[in-house]
Each structure stands twice: as structure tokens, then as C-alpha cells.
Amino acid sequence: ASSEYDVIRSRYHLKETIGSGGFAKVKLATHLASGEKVAVKIMDKRALGDDLPRVKTEITAMKELVHQHICTLYEVVETKHKIFMVIEYCPGGELFDYIVAKDRLKESEARKFFRQILSAVAYIHHKGYAHRDLKPENLLLDDDQNLKLIDFGLAARPKGGMEQHLDTCCGSPAYAAPELVSGKQYRGAEADIWSMGVLLYALLCGFLPFDDDHVATLYKKILKGEYEEPRWLSDGSCDLLKQMLQINPKKRISMEELLIHPWVKKGHSGTVHWNSKCEKNNLNTECIAEMAEYYGKTKDDMMTIVTQWHYDEITAVYFLLLNNFVRGCRLKLPPRSSLGEKGHNAN
């Protein structure tokens, strides 16, 4: 099996495991060429079994969804038995743990996070995707305390567009919409809005609106749609939650209405900017120039190579440079000769 790791080890220094889920584990790693930290999600195809399509779904989705509030997929390495996804590293961990540590968030902080979640979800809906597993465990904090959405294994891109109904019941029960738990057909976007309502409730209250140890009882509570309104919730927060946690999806607030909702806009100059700042169709010329120098190519040749989006080392270097660029840092790639001296790169 060690040979299966040869390619990934040639480009990354794998460190401790920082997460392990059903069929995958995530290790912290360092990109040798740049010294940048990354997260490597490792899956064994034999253990995946009929979950393998979920991984393909996630890879396809992450290749298409490139956004400032979505964890960037840098590189994919597939060997005989393994799939390695090299993904943006978020040193702040899960939003779930952040809420638990603070008990609950002040309305202004909840609003800051909620606007970032809206930005990511409005973008994926615009691209024709529904996430279908929105919860605080799937939102990570980067080192600027900004949120990044992860886990697109359950994402759906209905062929007939976002009006199309879906029927696979999936996601985490406590965040699942009533139409989803009652096994009816549902629209992905409408179900995501409900889940964001549960998420907002968790941010503001520190506990879930619908909760029970027995999943059947939990479902009954979701279908009734009744939840507690703690006294610390403002009228504005209660009104917004009421519009998001409408059991009838037709009466539920839409994404368009959410983006301009007074509660969402309060204390912020503009509406939520959900367009991507890092779309693949307009390359960052400074990153291309830096790469051209590093690989000894002309800018045009470098541009051509990057736009093939092979999700190999080239794609990884481009996105690592870009993620630093958008944060105002300039990542310098050392001359390639130093590659030989492992761990040589100053961090």
C-alpha cells in the first residue's frame, strides 16, 4: 500500500489525522514546493463500495464550485485502491465546535457568518447545485475567521435544473426539511433554505429547533414545525426564522428574498455578494506570471497549461497562489533547485 502513497508523498508531507468520517479520513499535510498547509482527504475504493459514486459526485461538484466561501479542491490523485483529494486547509476547525465553545453567538456575529453561508449557497444554487447536507459540521473557519463550505458528497445537480424535484432522502435528520423527511419529492434549493434556517437557529440559540434522541419523534417535531423562541431572540431574528422554517416549501422564503432581507442587511452596507471572486474562467495574471517564472514557461504557455484544469500539481500550485493572493499575501515559490532539500522552504 505504501506504493499507493508514492505520488502524494512526492508532493506533500503527510502529518496527523485531523478528521475521520465513515469512509474517509483527513490528514493535515504540507505542500513541499510552497510550504503551504493543505488537508488531504484519503479514501479506499474497496472500503467505499457502493459509496464510490458519492466521491465522484463530490469531486465533480468541487471542480465546478470555486468560491471564496467554499473549500478549494487543489488536486486529485487516484491510484489502484486509493483516492486522495487535496483540499484547502482551514485552521479554525468546524463552526459546530466554535458555537459549542461560545455557547451561542451574538446576533451581529451570527449575521456575519450567516451572510457568508448565504453567499456560498446562493452561488451553488446559481450553478445548479443543491448541497443537501448543510450543517455547522460542514462549515469550517479559515485563519481569517471566514467560513468555508465542505462535504459535497450529497450535492445534487438535477438534470432538469433547480426546478426539478429530487427524491433521495439524505443529509442529517435534525437539519432535514419536512418535505424531505416525509419522503415526498422536494426541490433541493427549498430544502437547503430550511437547513439554513436550522443553522441560523443553532447560531443564535446554541441548540437545535427540532431535536430528539428517537429519530421518529424528531421527524414528528420537524413535520409539526413548532420550536421554542428563547427570550434573547430579537423580533427580527424570530421573523426571519419563521420565514425560513415554513413547513410548506411554497410558503418558505426564497434565496432571492433572503439576500435582500432587512435582518440580513442590518449593519452592513450592501446586500450579500455571492458571485465568485476566483472563477476559473478569469485567471489571475499575477499568479500565472509567478508560475511562468517558477516552471520556466512563457505566460501564454503557462496560461494554456493551467486552463486544462487537470487537477494535478499545476492546478494545486495555481489555487495555492490564488488563495494567498485573495488574502493579500504574496506566496513566493522558491527556485526549483531547492526542491531537493526537503523541508527547506521557510514557512
Ligand SMILES: Cn1cc(Br)cc1C(=O)Nc1[nH]nc2c1CN(C(=O)N[C@H](CN1CCCC1)c1ccccc1)C21CC1
Ligand atoms: C477539525 N479541525 C481542527 C482544526 Br485546528 C482544523 C480542523 C480541520 O478539520 N480542518 C480542515 N481543513 N480542511 C478540511 C478540514 C476538514 N475537512 C473535511 O473534509 N472534514 C470532513 C468533516 N465532515 C463533517 C461531518 C462529517 C465529516 C470530513 C469528511 C470525511 C472524513 C473526515 C472528515 C477538510 C478537507 C475539507
